[in-house]
Amino acid sequence: MRIGIVADHGGFELKVNLSAALKAADYKVTDFGAQTLVTGDDYPDFVVLLAKAVARGQITRGLAICGSGVGACVAANKVPGVYAALITNSFSAHQGVEDDDMNAMCLGGRVTGYSLSWDLVMTFLSALFMAEERFKRRLTKVVALERNRYTGL
Numbered sequence: 001m002r003i004g005i006v007a008d009h010g011g012f013e014l015k016v017n018l019s020a021a022l023k024a025a026d027y028k029v030t031d032f033g034a035q036t037l038v039t040g041d042d043y044p045d046f047v048v049l050l051a052k053a054v055a056r057g058q059i060t061r062g063l064a065i066c067g068s069g070v071g072a073c074v075a076a077n078k079v080p081g082v083y084a085a086l087i088t089n090s091f092s093a094h095q096g097v098e099d100d101d102m103n104a105m106c107l108g109g110r111v112t113g114y115s116l117s118w119d120l121v122m123t124f125l126s127a128l129f130m131a132e133e134r135f136k137r138r139l140t141k142v143v144a145l146e147r148n149r150y151t152g153l
Contacts, residue, residue: 001125004059006032006050008043010067011109014117018063021118027125030059047075054103055081061125062104069108076104080146088112093120097127099135 003022007015012034022029032049034041043066054062054076062084064072069086076084084104087093088111096102105124107117129135144151 001027001061002030002059003027003125004030004032004050004053004062005065006034006046006063006072007065007109008034008041008046008067008072009037009039010043011065011069011072011107012037014107014109014112014114015063015065017114018065018117018121022121043071044075047072048079051076051079051082051084051104055079060103063121064104064106065109066106067108067110069106069111073106076106083142087120087124090120090123093123094127097124098130101129101135101139 005015005019005022019029019031030053032053033046047064050062050064053059062076064076064084066072073084073086076082082104083100083102084106085092085096085102086106086108087096093105105121107120
């Protein structure tokens with residue numbers, strides 16, 4: 001599985017630690033930045049690189065980290081084909097993939113500690129989309145939203 005990871009200054013330390021642990025666990029990890037800690041950098045500059053790689057299928061799953069995880073999530077979801085969520089619990093880490101085909105997980109480097117983050121990442125990476133009819137139907141509507149073709153009920 002090809003994993004992409006990205007962080008601004010607010011998530012830099014967590015990104016460094018998670019990246020090292022993922023590599024030690026034999027995951028292929030692509031680091032989309034920041035490569036050095038620069039206080040005042042802007043999460044969209046990095047998150048968009050990761051999100052585009054996810055959308056193109058260059059990486060299987062993405063991890064985006066900023067201070068709270070909220071900004072990274074907002075930015076990632078602006079790229080069509082990216083289904084990102086801010087994850088703070090194990091249920092959402094697997095359910096988001098199983099039901100909603102989530103392909104990017106966002107974390108808050110200032111609010112979620114390393115141990116919990118590692119557990120969430122492992123749960124996210126081990127989950128598989130269930131592809132049941134109801135889930136596929138819902139995703140079809142999400143894709144229509146992305147293309148401004150959703151007409152609602």
